[in-house]
Amino acid sequence: MEIIRTVKEIQNISDNIRKSNKTIACVPTMGYLHEGHLSLVKIGKTKADYVITTLFVNPTQFAPNEDFDKYPRDLERDSKLLSDAGSDFLFVPSANEIYPNGYDTEINIKGISQSYEGLFRPIHFNGVATVVAKLFNSTKPHYGIFGQKDFQQSLVIKQLVRDMLFDIEIVVAPIVRETDGLARSSRNIYLSQEERKLAPTLNLAIHQATKAIENGERNRLAINEIMKNYIENTKAFKIDYASSADATNLSEPDFFESGQEIVLLIAAYLGKTRLIDNNIIKI
Amino acid sequence: MEIIRTVKEIQNISDNIRKSNKTIACVPTMGYLHEGHLSLVKIGKTKADYVITTLFVNPTQFAPNEDFDKYPRDLERDSKLLSDAGSDFLFVPSANEIYPNGYDTEINIKGISQSYEGLFRPIHFNGVATVVAKLFNSTKPHYGIFGQKDFQQSLVIKQLVRDMLFDIEIVVAPIVRETDGLARSSRNIYLSQEERKLAPTLNLAIHQATKAIENGERNRLAINEIMKNYIENTKAFKIDYASSADATNLSEPDFFESGQEIVLLIAAYLGKTRLIDNNIIKI
Numbered sequence: 143m144e145i146i147r148t149v150k151e152i153q154n155i156s157d158n159i160r161k162s163n164k165t166i167a168c169v170p171t172m173g174y175l176h177e178g179h180l181s182l183v184k185i186g187k188t189k190a191d192y193v194i195t196t197l198f199v200n201p202t203q204f205a206p207n208e209d210f211d212k213y214p215r216d217l218e219r220d221s222k223l224l225s226d227a228g229s230d231f232l233f234v235p236s237a238n239e240i241y242p243n244g245y246d247t248e249i250n251i252k253g254i255s256q257s258y259e260g261l262f263r264p265i266h267f268n269g270v271a272t273v274v275a276k277l278f279n280s281t282k283p284h285y286g287i288f289g290q291k292d293f294q295q296s297l298v299i300k301q302l303v304r305d306m307l308f309d310i311e312i313v314v315a316p317i318v319r320e321t322d323g324l325a326r327s328s329r330n331i332y333l334s335q336e337e338r339k340l341a342p343t344l345n346l347a348i349h350q351a352t353k354a355i356e357n358g359e360r361n362r363l364a365i366n367e368i369m370k371n372y373i374e375n376t377k378a379f380k381i382d383y384a385s386s387a388d389a390t391n392l393s394e395p396d397f398f399e400s401g402q403e404i405v406l407l408i409a410a411y412l413g414k415t416r417l418i419d420n421n422i423i424k425i
Numbered sequence: 426m427e428i429i430r431t432v433k434e435i436q437n438i439s440d441n442i443r444k445s446n447k448t449i450a451c452v453p454t455m456g457y458l459h460e461g462h463l464s465l466v467k468i469g470k471t472k473a474d475y476v477i478t479t480l481f482v483n484p485t486q487f488a489p490n491e492d493f494d495k496y497p498r499d500l501e502r503d504s505k506l507l508s509d510a511g512s513d514f515l516f517v518p519s520a521n522e523i524y525p526n527g528y529d530t531e532i533n534i535k536g537i538s539q540s541y542e543g544l545f546r547p548i549h550f551n552g553v554a555t556v557v558a559k560l561f562n563s564t565k566p567h568y569g570i571f572g573q574k575d576f577q578q579s580l581v582i583k584q585l586v587r588d589m590l591f592d593i594e595i596v597v598a599p600i601v602r603e604t605d606g607l608a609r610s611s612r613n614i615y616l617s618q619e620e621r622k623l624a625p626t627l628n629l630a631i632h633q634a635t636k637a638i639e640n641g642e643r644n645r646l647a648i649n650e651i652m653k654n655y656i657e658n659t660k661a662f663k664i665d666y667a668s669s670a671d672a673t674n675l676s677e678p679d680f681f682e683s684g685q686e687i688v689l690l691i692a693a694y695l696g697k698t699r700l701i702d703n704n705i706i707k708i
Contacts, residue, residue: 153592163444240590245552246535247588253529271530279590305530307523307562357638 143225145232148278149240152194152233152369156282156399160360167313168283170274173197174214174328175223182287194281195229202248203269204406208395214331231393233281240276244406248272254301256409257392259294261384270295271302278308284364286310291317291325293405293420299390321347325419332415340378344419345410347372347384351406353422360397362386365406373410382409382416398425426508428515433471434522435477435516438567440646447474450596453557457497457611458481458506461601465570466510468598477514477564478507484520485531486552497614516564516622523559531555540675541690542577542701545665553578554585562592569593574600574608575594576688576703580675600703602628608702615698623661627691630655630667632640632675634689638706642679645669648689665692665699681708 146152159166167186171179179195186193198221204210217234224232248268255267278286286303288296294316303310318326323345325336333341347369351359352370369384387394389405398404404425409418429435429610442449450469454462462478469476475645479502487493500517507515507641522601531551561569571579582702586593601609606628607621616624634642652667669679670687681687687708692701 149590157443157592160440161444161446242587245588246537247585248533248535249530250533251530276590279592281591299669302530304525305433306527309562309565334485 143229143232144301145234145238146220147233147235149235152231152280152322153282155231156194156280159192161186164283164286166190167193167285167287168285169195169229169280169287169345170276170277171195171197172199172213172328174211174331175220176318176326176328176330178289178291178315178326180223181318182289182315183224183229185313186218186285186287187228189287189313190283191287192230194231194233194254194283195224196277196281197234197286198240198273198277199404200240200269200273202241202272204335206262207367208263209332210215211327212332212423214328222370224256227304235276237279239253240273249306251305253299253365254297254392256292257316257387258385259409265300266290267295271369272299274299275306275308278310281295283310285313286385287315288312289317290314290420290422291418293407293422294392325417327417329415329417333412337378337412340376341412341417343373343376343379344417345411347408347419348406348419348421351386352421352423355398355425360399360425362396363393367396369406369408379411380411382411384410400419402423426503426504426512426515428517430516430518430522432518433562433629435514436565438478438514439563442475445566448568449473449564449566450476450568450570451560451564451593452476452478452512452524452570454478454480454498455482455611456503457499457614458503458610459601459609459613461572461574461598461609463506463510464601468596470511471569472527472568472570472594472596473566475513476511477516477566478512478514479518479564481523481556481560481562483523483552484554485524485555486549488546488548491546492612492615496612504576516560516667519561520566523556532558532585532589534581534584534588537580537675539669540670541666542692547694550578550581551642554581557582558585558589558591559596561593568575570596570598570602573597573703573705574610574701576690576705577675580673589603608700610700612698612700616695620661620691620698622694623659624695625698626656626659626691627700629701630631630691631689631704634669635706636702637685638681638687638708642695643682645677645679645681648681652689652691656691659697663694665694667693683708
């Protein structure tokens with residue numbers, strides 16, 4: 143696996159791959175990789191000839207009060223994991239490469255970014271959209287592979303690609319979980335041992351709501367209440383949202399309908415750690 | 426010359442050109458072409474193997490009170506001119522191709538867009554940046570060819586490409602003028618015969634200022650005054666701005682310095698027609 147640090151180099155590599163009539167899957171990550179990320183690399187290898195994994199902790203998607211400084215970083219560990227997983231290239235640019243001196247351009251996505259994560263992290267998705275567009279212009283892939291754990295992010299990226307006419311197919315891979323159901327995330331490292339024991343609560347709350355839906359519950363607020371109550375019972379979480387919506391556009395009808403694809407979405411603080419989880423259900 | 430109407434088709438064509446190790450120059454236009462546009466096609470042919478001219482009157486760069494509806498359009502005339510000029514492809518998408526249903530994404534460029542044209546046409550450059558990014562994602566060129574007549578636009582595009590890491594070289598071609606000095610523009614068609622006779626005033630005002638600079642004038646406000654007075658003398662124009670600035674970043678020092686590249690910029694209404702002109706001088 144080759145490690146590349148400059149935009150010009152990775153663009154060159156991509157051009158050469160394309161000229162030899164081969165294809166590229168890009169896996170954008172913020173590093174400190176887990177099995178979820180590695181599953182994206184493996185999916186990339188089934189879709190394309192080459193996988194370029196990008197590793198960039200993007201400053202513009204963190205608010206000043208968020209965890210940009212303490213976000214876990216371990217390039218050596220990540221390189222080895224990626225190499226073993228079959229990634230052909232690792233693109234690990236500096237902040238200066240991605241945000242050259244005097245940068246002054248931002249991509250703004252409206253509708254789909256406003257609710258949920260957008261409410262609690264108002265600058266977040268513009269930062270994500272902007273950096274992903276840049277990573278796409280750098281790696282020039284045929285495919286972009288993303289994880290379902292960041293569900294709303296996957297909708298934002300799809301909107302970005304559709305609206306900006308990127309010639310890229312977005313693939314969203316299922317959530318990878320720990321054995322007790324906790325959605326794998328780089329931020330799980332922040333949890334104390336006590337907190338780690340409580341963390342699967344969110345997934346269990348989602349299960350409760352899923353069962354109710356399978357048993358015929360269609361009232362959106364009732365579904366939300368099930369999850370909210372389950373979480374609040376532990377007296378250990380501070381909930382940002384525990385909600386349900388249409389999985390294609392996050393619309394919030396009073397009642398869901400037969401055949402509708404919906405998503406259950408939770409974001410909650412366990413101590414200082416903000417955890418998110420979701421599940422997609424077809425009614 | 427092939428005429429292409431869909432994004433998918435032009436992306437395919439571009440991919441095939443690139444796979445055969447050839448290069449592409451993109452010439453974005455809003456149609457109703459004149460010698461200025463055709464010079465861009467010719468320059469494109471010197472830079473790349475293939476020229477793709479795009480023709481799209483972009484709704485999002487016109488304010489509601491501007492001339493989107495009356496902007497001159499003549500596809501048959503334009504096709505013939507382009508074919509004769511050597512353009513290999515003409516990409517002429519519908520508004521729906523470029524702005525698919527539910528589009529919700531915009532590129533915002535700050536600093537360089539705020540002054541001059543940005544003051545009088547506040548939404549304009551975001552519209553330009555957004556559509557040019559889409560045309561670049563459609564035509565996937567190695568070069569983008571633009572005219573100096575829209576000087577500030579050329580700076581905005583350079584900022585866009587630099588900030589978004591587009592692997593595209595921006596080429597800015599000199600202004601092409603009528604024999605009496607009027608900068609060629611699709612909007613010149615709006616001028617009455619009377620107005621057409623007065624239109625070269627802007628270029629003459631620029632000449633006056635240029636002469637003063639060559640004779641040692643370095644005071645920015647004095648330079649601006651020369652142009653303003655010259656234009657106001659005709660009692661025929663309403664001036665938006667007649668100004669001078671650093672040509673790389675539009676900064677406005679009190680005094681210009683030896684070796685500095687500066688730009689003289691004018692925008693003024695002649696009747697209902699808004700004319701712009703500029704000149705770059707190295708002191």
